[in-house]
Amino acid sequence: MNYKKTLLMPKTAFPMKANLPHREPTIQQEWEETKLYERLMEQTKDNPLFILHDGPPYANGDLHLGHAMNKILKDFILRYKSLSGYHTPYVPGWDTHGLPIETALTKTKKVNRKKLSVAEFRAKCEEYALKQVDRQREQFKRLGVQADWDNPYITLHKSYEAAQIELFGEMAKKGYIYKDLKAVYWSPSSESALAEAEIEYKDKRSPSIYVAFKVEDGKGVLQADEELVIWTTTPWTLPANLGISVHRDLDYAVVEEAGRKLVVAEERLGALKDILEWKEARVLRTIKGRELEYITAQHPFYDRTSLVMLGDHVTTDAGTGCVHTAPGHGEEDFHIGKTYGLEILSPVNERGYFTEEASGFEGQFYDAANPAITELLKENGALLHLSFITHSYAHDWRTKKPVIYRATPQWFASIKDFRADMLKNIEEVEWYPAWGETRLRNMVRDREDWCISRQRAWGVPIPVFYGENLEPIITDQTITHVAELFREHGSNIWFEWDTKDLLPEGFVSEHSPNGQFTREKDIMDVWFDSGSSHHAVLEQRDELVRPADVYLEGSDQYRGWFNSSLSTAVAVTGKAPYKTIISHGFALDGDGRKMSKSLGNVVAPQDVAKELGVDILRLWVASSDYQADVRVSQDILKQVAEAYRKIRNTVRFLLGNIADFSPADNRVTFADLTSVDRFIHFKRQHVIQEVRDAYERYDFSTVIQTVHHFCTNDLSAFYLDFAKDVLYIEKADDSRRRAIQTVMYDTLKDILVLLAPLLPHTMDEAWKHLTDTKEDSVHLASMPTAELASDHQEDMTFWQSFMTLRDxxxxxxxxxxxxxxxxxxxxxxxxxxxxxxxxxxxxxxxxxxxxxxxxxxxxxxxxxxxxxxxxxxxxxxxxxxxxGERCERCWTVTEDVGNDERYPDLCSRCATVVDSLVLEDVE
Known part of the structure; x- marks a missing residue:
């Protein structure tokens, strides 16, 4: 007899092989065809609201692993909150203005910028940006991210630009917007001013020079044959030198060496003797810094003097204690220069080339002029020492090229005017990780203002008019009118229409008695664009609300979107636009290195989706300590795939063994469960509680670890292992078998929902094989709630002790x-x-x-x-x-095999079961 046919072996159409790269697109297509997102929004519309506001990725190029990690983390949260009974509308966004798009057109697309008008060039930028949005949207959808993809927010949209103008107007109305001449970060490679958020630091090799300035008027303190010594790593700024700063409380020594009398800070003598190779340095006398104020020195190669000033920024950490001061090329230089009434000289143009004001160097690129300047210093006898150092230096984070300080007229937002309110709001926000609070607070604490103007073409124009006296005009009337024009026509009209057509009809101003007006040509910083989203999106869209429950972005956004959003929101509402900030680290290769094409270590999310499947990528994200930098490699992904396989096999085993189980007809009552069944039931309740607690604190690795441990240790290695002896061997309707199936059905259903936010494709695929579910998708179900009965501890204690003996x-x-x-x-x-x-x-x-x-x-x-x-x-x-002998049906070795003569190969238990079956085709 073929006894195998008498066994109740697992049966399920849920395949063992996941084949995710092929199966996932089919599942996603079904989600779209059945309008799963829309149905979910309708199902939850009367529920409490939970808003995760999307920080807009930049619309340029294919998605990288950082993009994928970011959007997947957001999807984890929203899917969990939706399953937990919240209404979770999710509006994805894109940042679409700025230099990278201009660069892509001019370099990659070979667009000749000089042959186009500003309006024509902007039209091409818009076309390019929208194509990038469409491309990235499809890639995000392939990641299984659930969102209102047909109605995103895009910063170049007319409605968004109009709202941004309104926000700018509100800040101006409160007095926070102003124009001033200041030394700001300037990128010659971008030909634009930059904000701190756009600066990154990289190593740069620079000349290190010590220069002597001969005293011109010593005010009776210094003699004409004495020289003040400065140190700088930017020789190119010497054409703009107008002063030397010293500290009022430092002691300065007049040192005689090789026939020269040099003035330096006394504390620096030891270091300078080594650097400058002094052989017989002799201190003639010391002078307090405050006594040097208003002394003048001769510029080393121009016919002008440099003023000695007192500055608190002077230290003795390096240099000479006498600080070269060029008000046009340094923030502290600028402030002390204004204090002492110096000219703000900045003889470098927007491209980084010297102007006529830098006599002898005009037309040279600033950095390339360093050798010529040091050579001139040497010829004039002013150069005491030249060497080279490698140091951390500010770079444009877009072009990756060095930036300079350059004094130019710019528009600013005065952060210091509402900084106290920002700091107070930071304390009220919930932070994941906790150190995020300190990081943002430190950034805000010392911030004075925010340079918001950029000298580019592709962006939202600064909506300012100028009268005939060149005074800026920003009124409620002009702001409202421009906002409405942009809402109807878009911001391109700022560069297409005549100025008079951009003003309200019949507009008059005391600044233009003859009715002649001009307009601002600068655009806004792109961080002002994205930082306006709380107003342009959360406030403008009916399904959303401000403040959002969560902002979640990479850790670089403390200086970026987290910061700019807080600045603009507190400025106009007094409140932060978010209740919680979550930040994640960067994706690194398996050796902890930054990914780059040149190193050949890039792991692209599109490739992972094609080779392994998106659920493997999502499991990698879920398993990671995402708040720190995260490593990924083919080997790491293979390990993740193995963990996935164990989860899938558990799901498949459970499905296979409840194929003949109907929860409506075959479920047993709790009272009919044995102690070990109750143990697994209660163990599952603890898993549910631990998982939900982990989700609530955005700890997804604990979710995976908890469920994986439950599946591997409690189920596969114990309960499901011994349960085979009942499930396969006993009759279909055996009460013990139905009890185990009851536990298995409930366990499987809970696992599918618990893991649905993390592995949405696999769990939804499995859900389709689950009988008697009222929802046709797991994503329309409800997150299970733990039922921790007060009398369950006895079973838990008993079986935990048993497991120790079993081991x-x-x-x-x-x-x-x-x-x-x-x-x-x-x-x-x-x-x-x-x-x-x-x-x-x-x-x-x-x-x-x-x-x-x-x-x-x-x-x-x-x-x-x-x-x-x-x-x-x-x-x-x-x-x-x-x-004894082995039963050929259950494989148990026993002495009662053959007791029933009709079944000589079976034990008594199996003989009884087989005898009760209606045997068809088992011979």
């Missing part, structure tokens, strides 16, 4: 198997002598002990002797081969 038995079986005493565990007879009263009591209270241990015989004895006895902490164990 000792399993170890003894493994040792016996290695010694060839037995083959499979069902060939074993296990004799156990408990070493403690507690262990003895526990084993004697355990029903079906042999079945639980998956052995054919178990005996509890008072004592066991012999060389083959193994002693553990709680048990002495002897493993031997079980006497």
């Amino acid at each position: 000792e038995v399993l170890k003894a079986l493994e040792e016996a198997r290695n010694e060839k005493v037995i083959g499979k565990s069902l060939q074993a007879q296990v004799d156990i002598a408990p070493l403690t009263t507690e262990a003895k009591d526990l084993l004697l209270r355990t029903d079906n002990l042999g079945q639980l241990l998956i052995v054919s015989g178990v005996q509890i004895k008072e004592e066991i002797d012999g060389d083959d006895v193994r002693t553990f902490e709680h048990l002495k164990i002897k493993v031997s081969a079980k006497e």
Whole structure:
């Protein structure tokens, strides 16, 4: 007889092989065709609102792994919150203005910028940006991200630009917007001013020079034959030198060396003797810094003097204690220069080339002029020392090229005017990780103003008019009118229409008695664009609300979007635009290096989707400590795929063994569950609670670890393992079998929902194979709630103690198997002598002990002797081969095989079961 056909083996159409790269697109297509997102929004529309506001990625190029990690993390949160009963509209966004798009057109697309008008060039920028949006949108959708993809917010949209103008107007109305001449970060490669958020620091090799300035008027303190010594790593700024700064409280020494009398800070003497190779340096006298004020020195190569000033920024950490001061090329230089009434000289144009004001160097690129300047210093006898150093230097984070300080008229937002309110709001925000609060607070604490103007073409224009006296005009009337024009026509009209057509009809101003007006040509910083989204999106769209519950972005956004959003929101509302900030680290290669094409270590999300599937990528994100930098490589992804396989196999096993189970017809009551069934039930409740707690604190790795441990240890290695003896062997409607199926069905259903936010494709695929579910998608279900009954602790304690004893038995079986005493565990007879009263009591209270241990015989004895006895902490164990014959159906070794003459190969249990079956085609 073919006894295999009498077994109730697992049956399921849920495939063992995931084949995710092919199956996921089909699942996503079904989501779109069935309008899953729209149905979800309709289902939850009356529920409490939860808003995660999307920080807009830049619309340029394919997505990288950082983009993928960011959007996947957001999707985790929103899917969880939706399953937990919240209404979670998610509006994705894109940042579409700025230099990279201009550069892409001129370099990659070979657009000749000079042959186009500003309006024509902007039209091409818009066309390019929108194509990038479409490309990235499809790539984000492939990641399984659930969103209102048909209605995103895009910073170049007319409605967005209009709202941004309104926000600018509100800040201006409060007096926070002003124009001034200041030394700001300037990028010659971008030909534009930059804000601090657009600066990154990289190593740069620079000349290090020490220069002597001869005293011109010593004010009776210094003599004409004495010289002040400065140090700089930017020789190119010497044409703009107008002063030397010293500290009022420092002692300055007049040092005689090789016939020259040099003035330096006394604290720097030791270091300078080594650097300048002084042989016989002799201190003639010391002078307090304050005594040097208003002394003048001769510029080393121009016919003008440099004023000695007192500055608190002077230190003795490096240099000479006498600081070269060029008000047009340094922030501190600028401030002290204004204090002392110096000219703000900046003889470098927007491209980084010297102007006529830098006589002798005009037309040279600033950095390339360093050798010529040092050579001139040498010729004039002013150069004391030249060497080269490698140091951290400010770079344009877009072009990756060095920036300079350059004094130009710019528009600013005065952060200091509402800084206290920003700091107060920072304290009220919830931070993940906690150090984010300190990081943003430190950035805001010392910030004075924000340079918001850029000298580019592709962006939102600064909506300012000028009268005939060149005074800026910003009124409620002009702001409202420009905003409405942009809402109807878009911001391109600023560069297409005449100025008079951009003003309200009949507009008059005291600044233009003849009615002649001009307009600002600069555009706004792109961080002002994205930083306006709380007003342009959260306030403008009916389904959203400000403040958002969560902003989640990379850790670089403390200086970027987190900062600019806070600045603009506090300026106009007094409140932060977010309740919670979550930040994540960067994706690195397996060796912890930054990914780059040149190193060949880039792992592209599109490639992972094609090779392994998006759920593997999502599992990698979920398993990672994402708040720090995260490593990824092919080997790491293979490990993730193995963890995925174990989860999938558990799901498949559960599905296969409940194929003939109907929860409506076959479910047993809780009272009919055995103690071990109740243990798994209660264990599941703890898993549910731990998982939900982890989700609430955005700790996705704990979600995965908790479920994975439950599947691997509690289910696969224990409950499901011994349950096979019941599920396969007993009759279909056996009460014990139905009890186990009840536990398995409930367990599977909960696992599918618990993991649905992280593995949405796999869990939804499995959900389709689950019987008697009212929802056609797991994403329309509800997150399970833990039922931690007060009387469950006895079962939990009993079985946790049993698992400790079971581990000792399993170890003894493994040792016996290695010694060839037995083959499979069902060939074993296990004799156990408990070493403690507690262990003895526990084993004697355990029903079906042999079945639980998956052995054919178990005996509890008072004592066991012999060389083959193994002693553990709680048990002495002897493993031997079980006497008897193996049942050909259940494979148990027993002495009652053949007791029923009709079934000579079966044990009594199997014979009874087979005899009860209606046998068709089993011969």
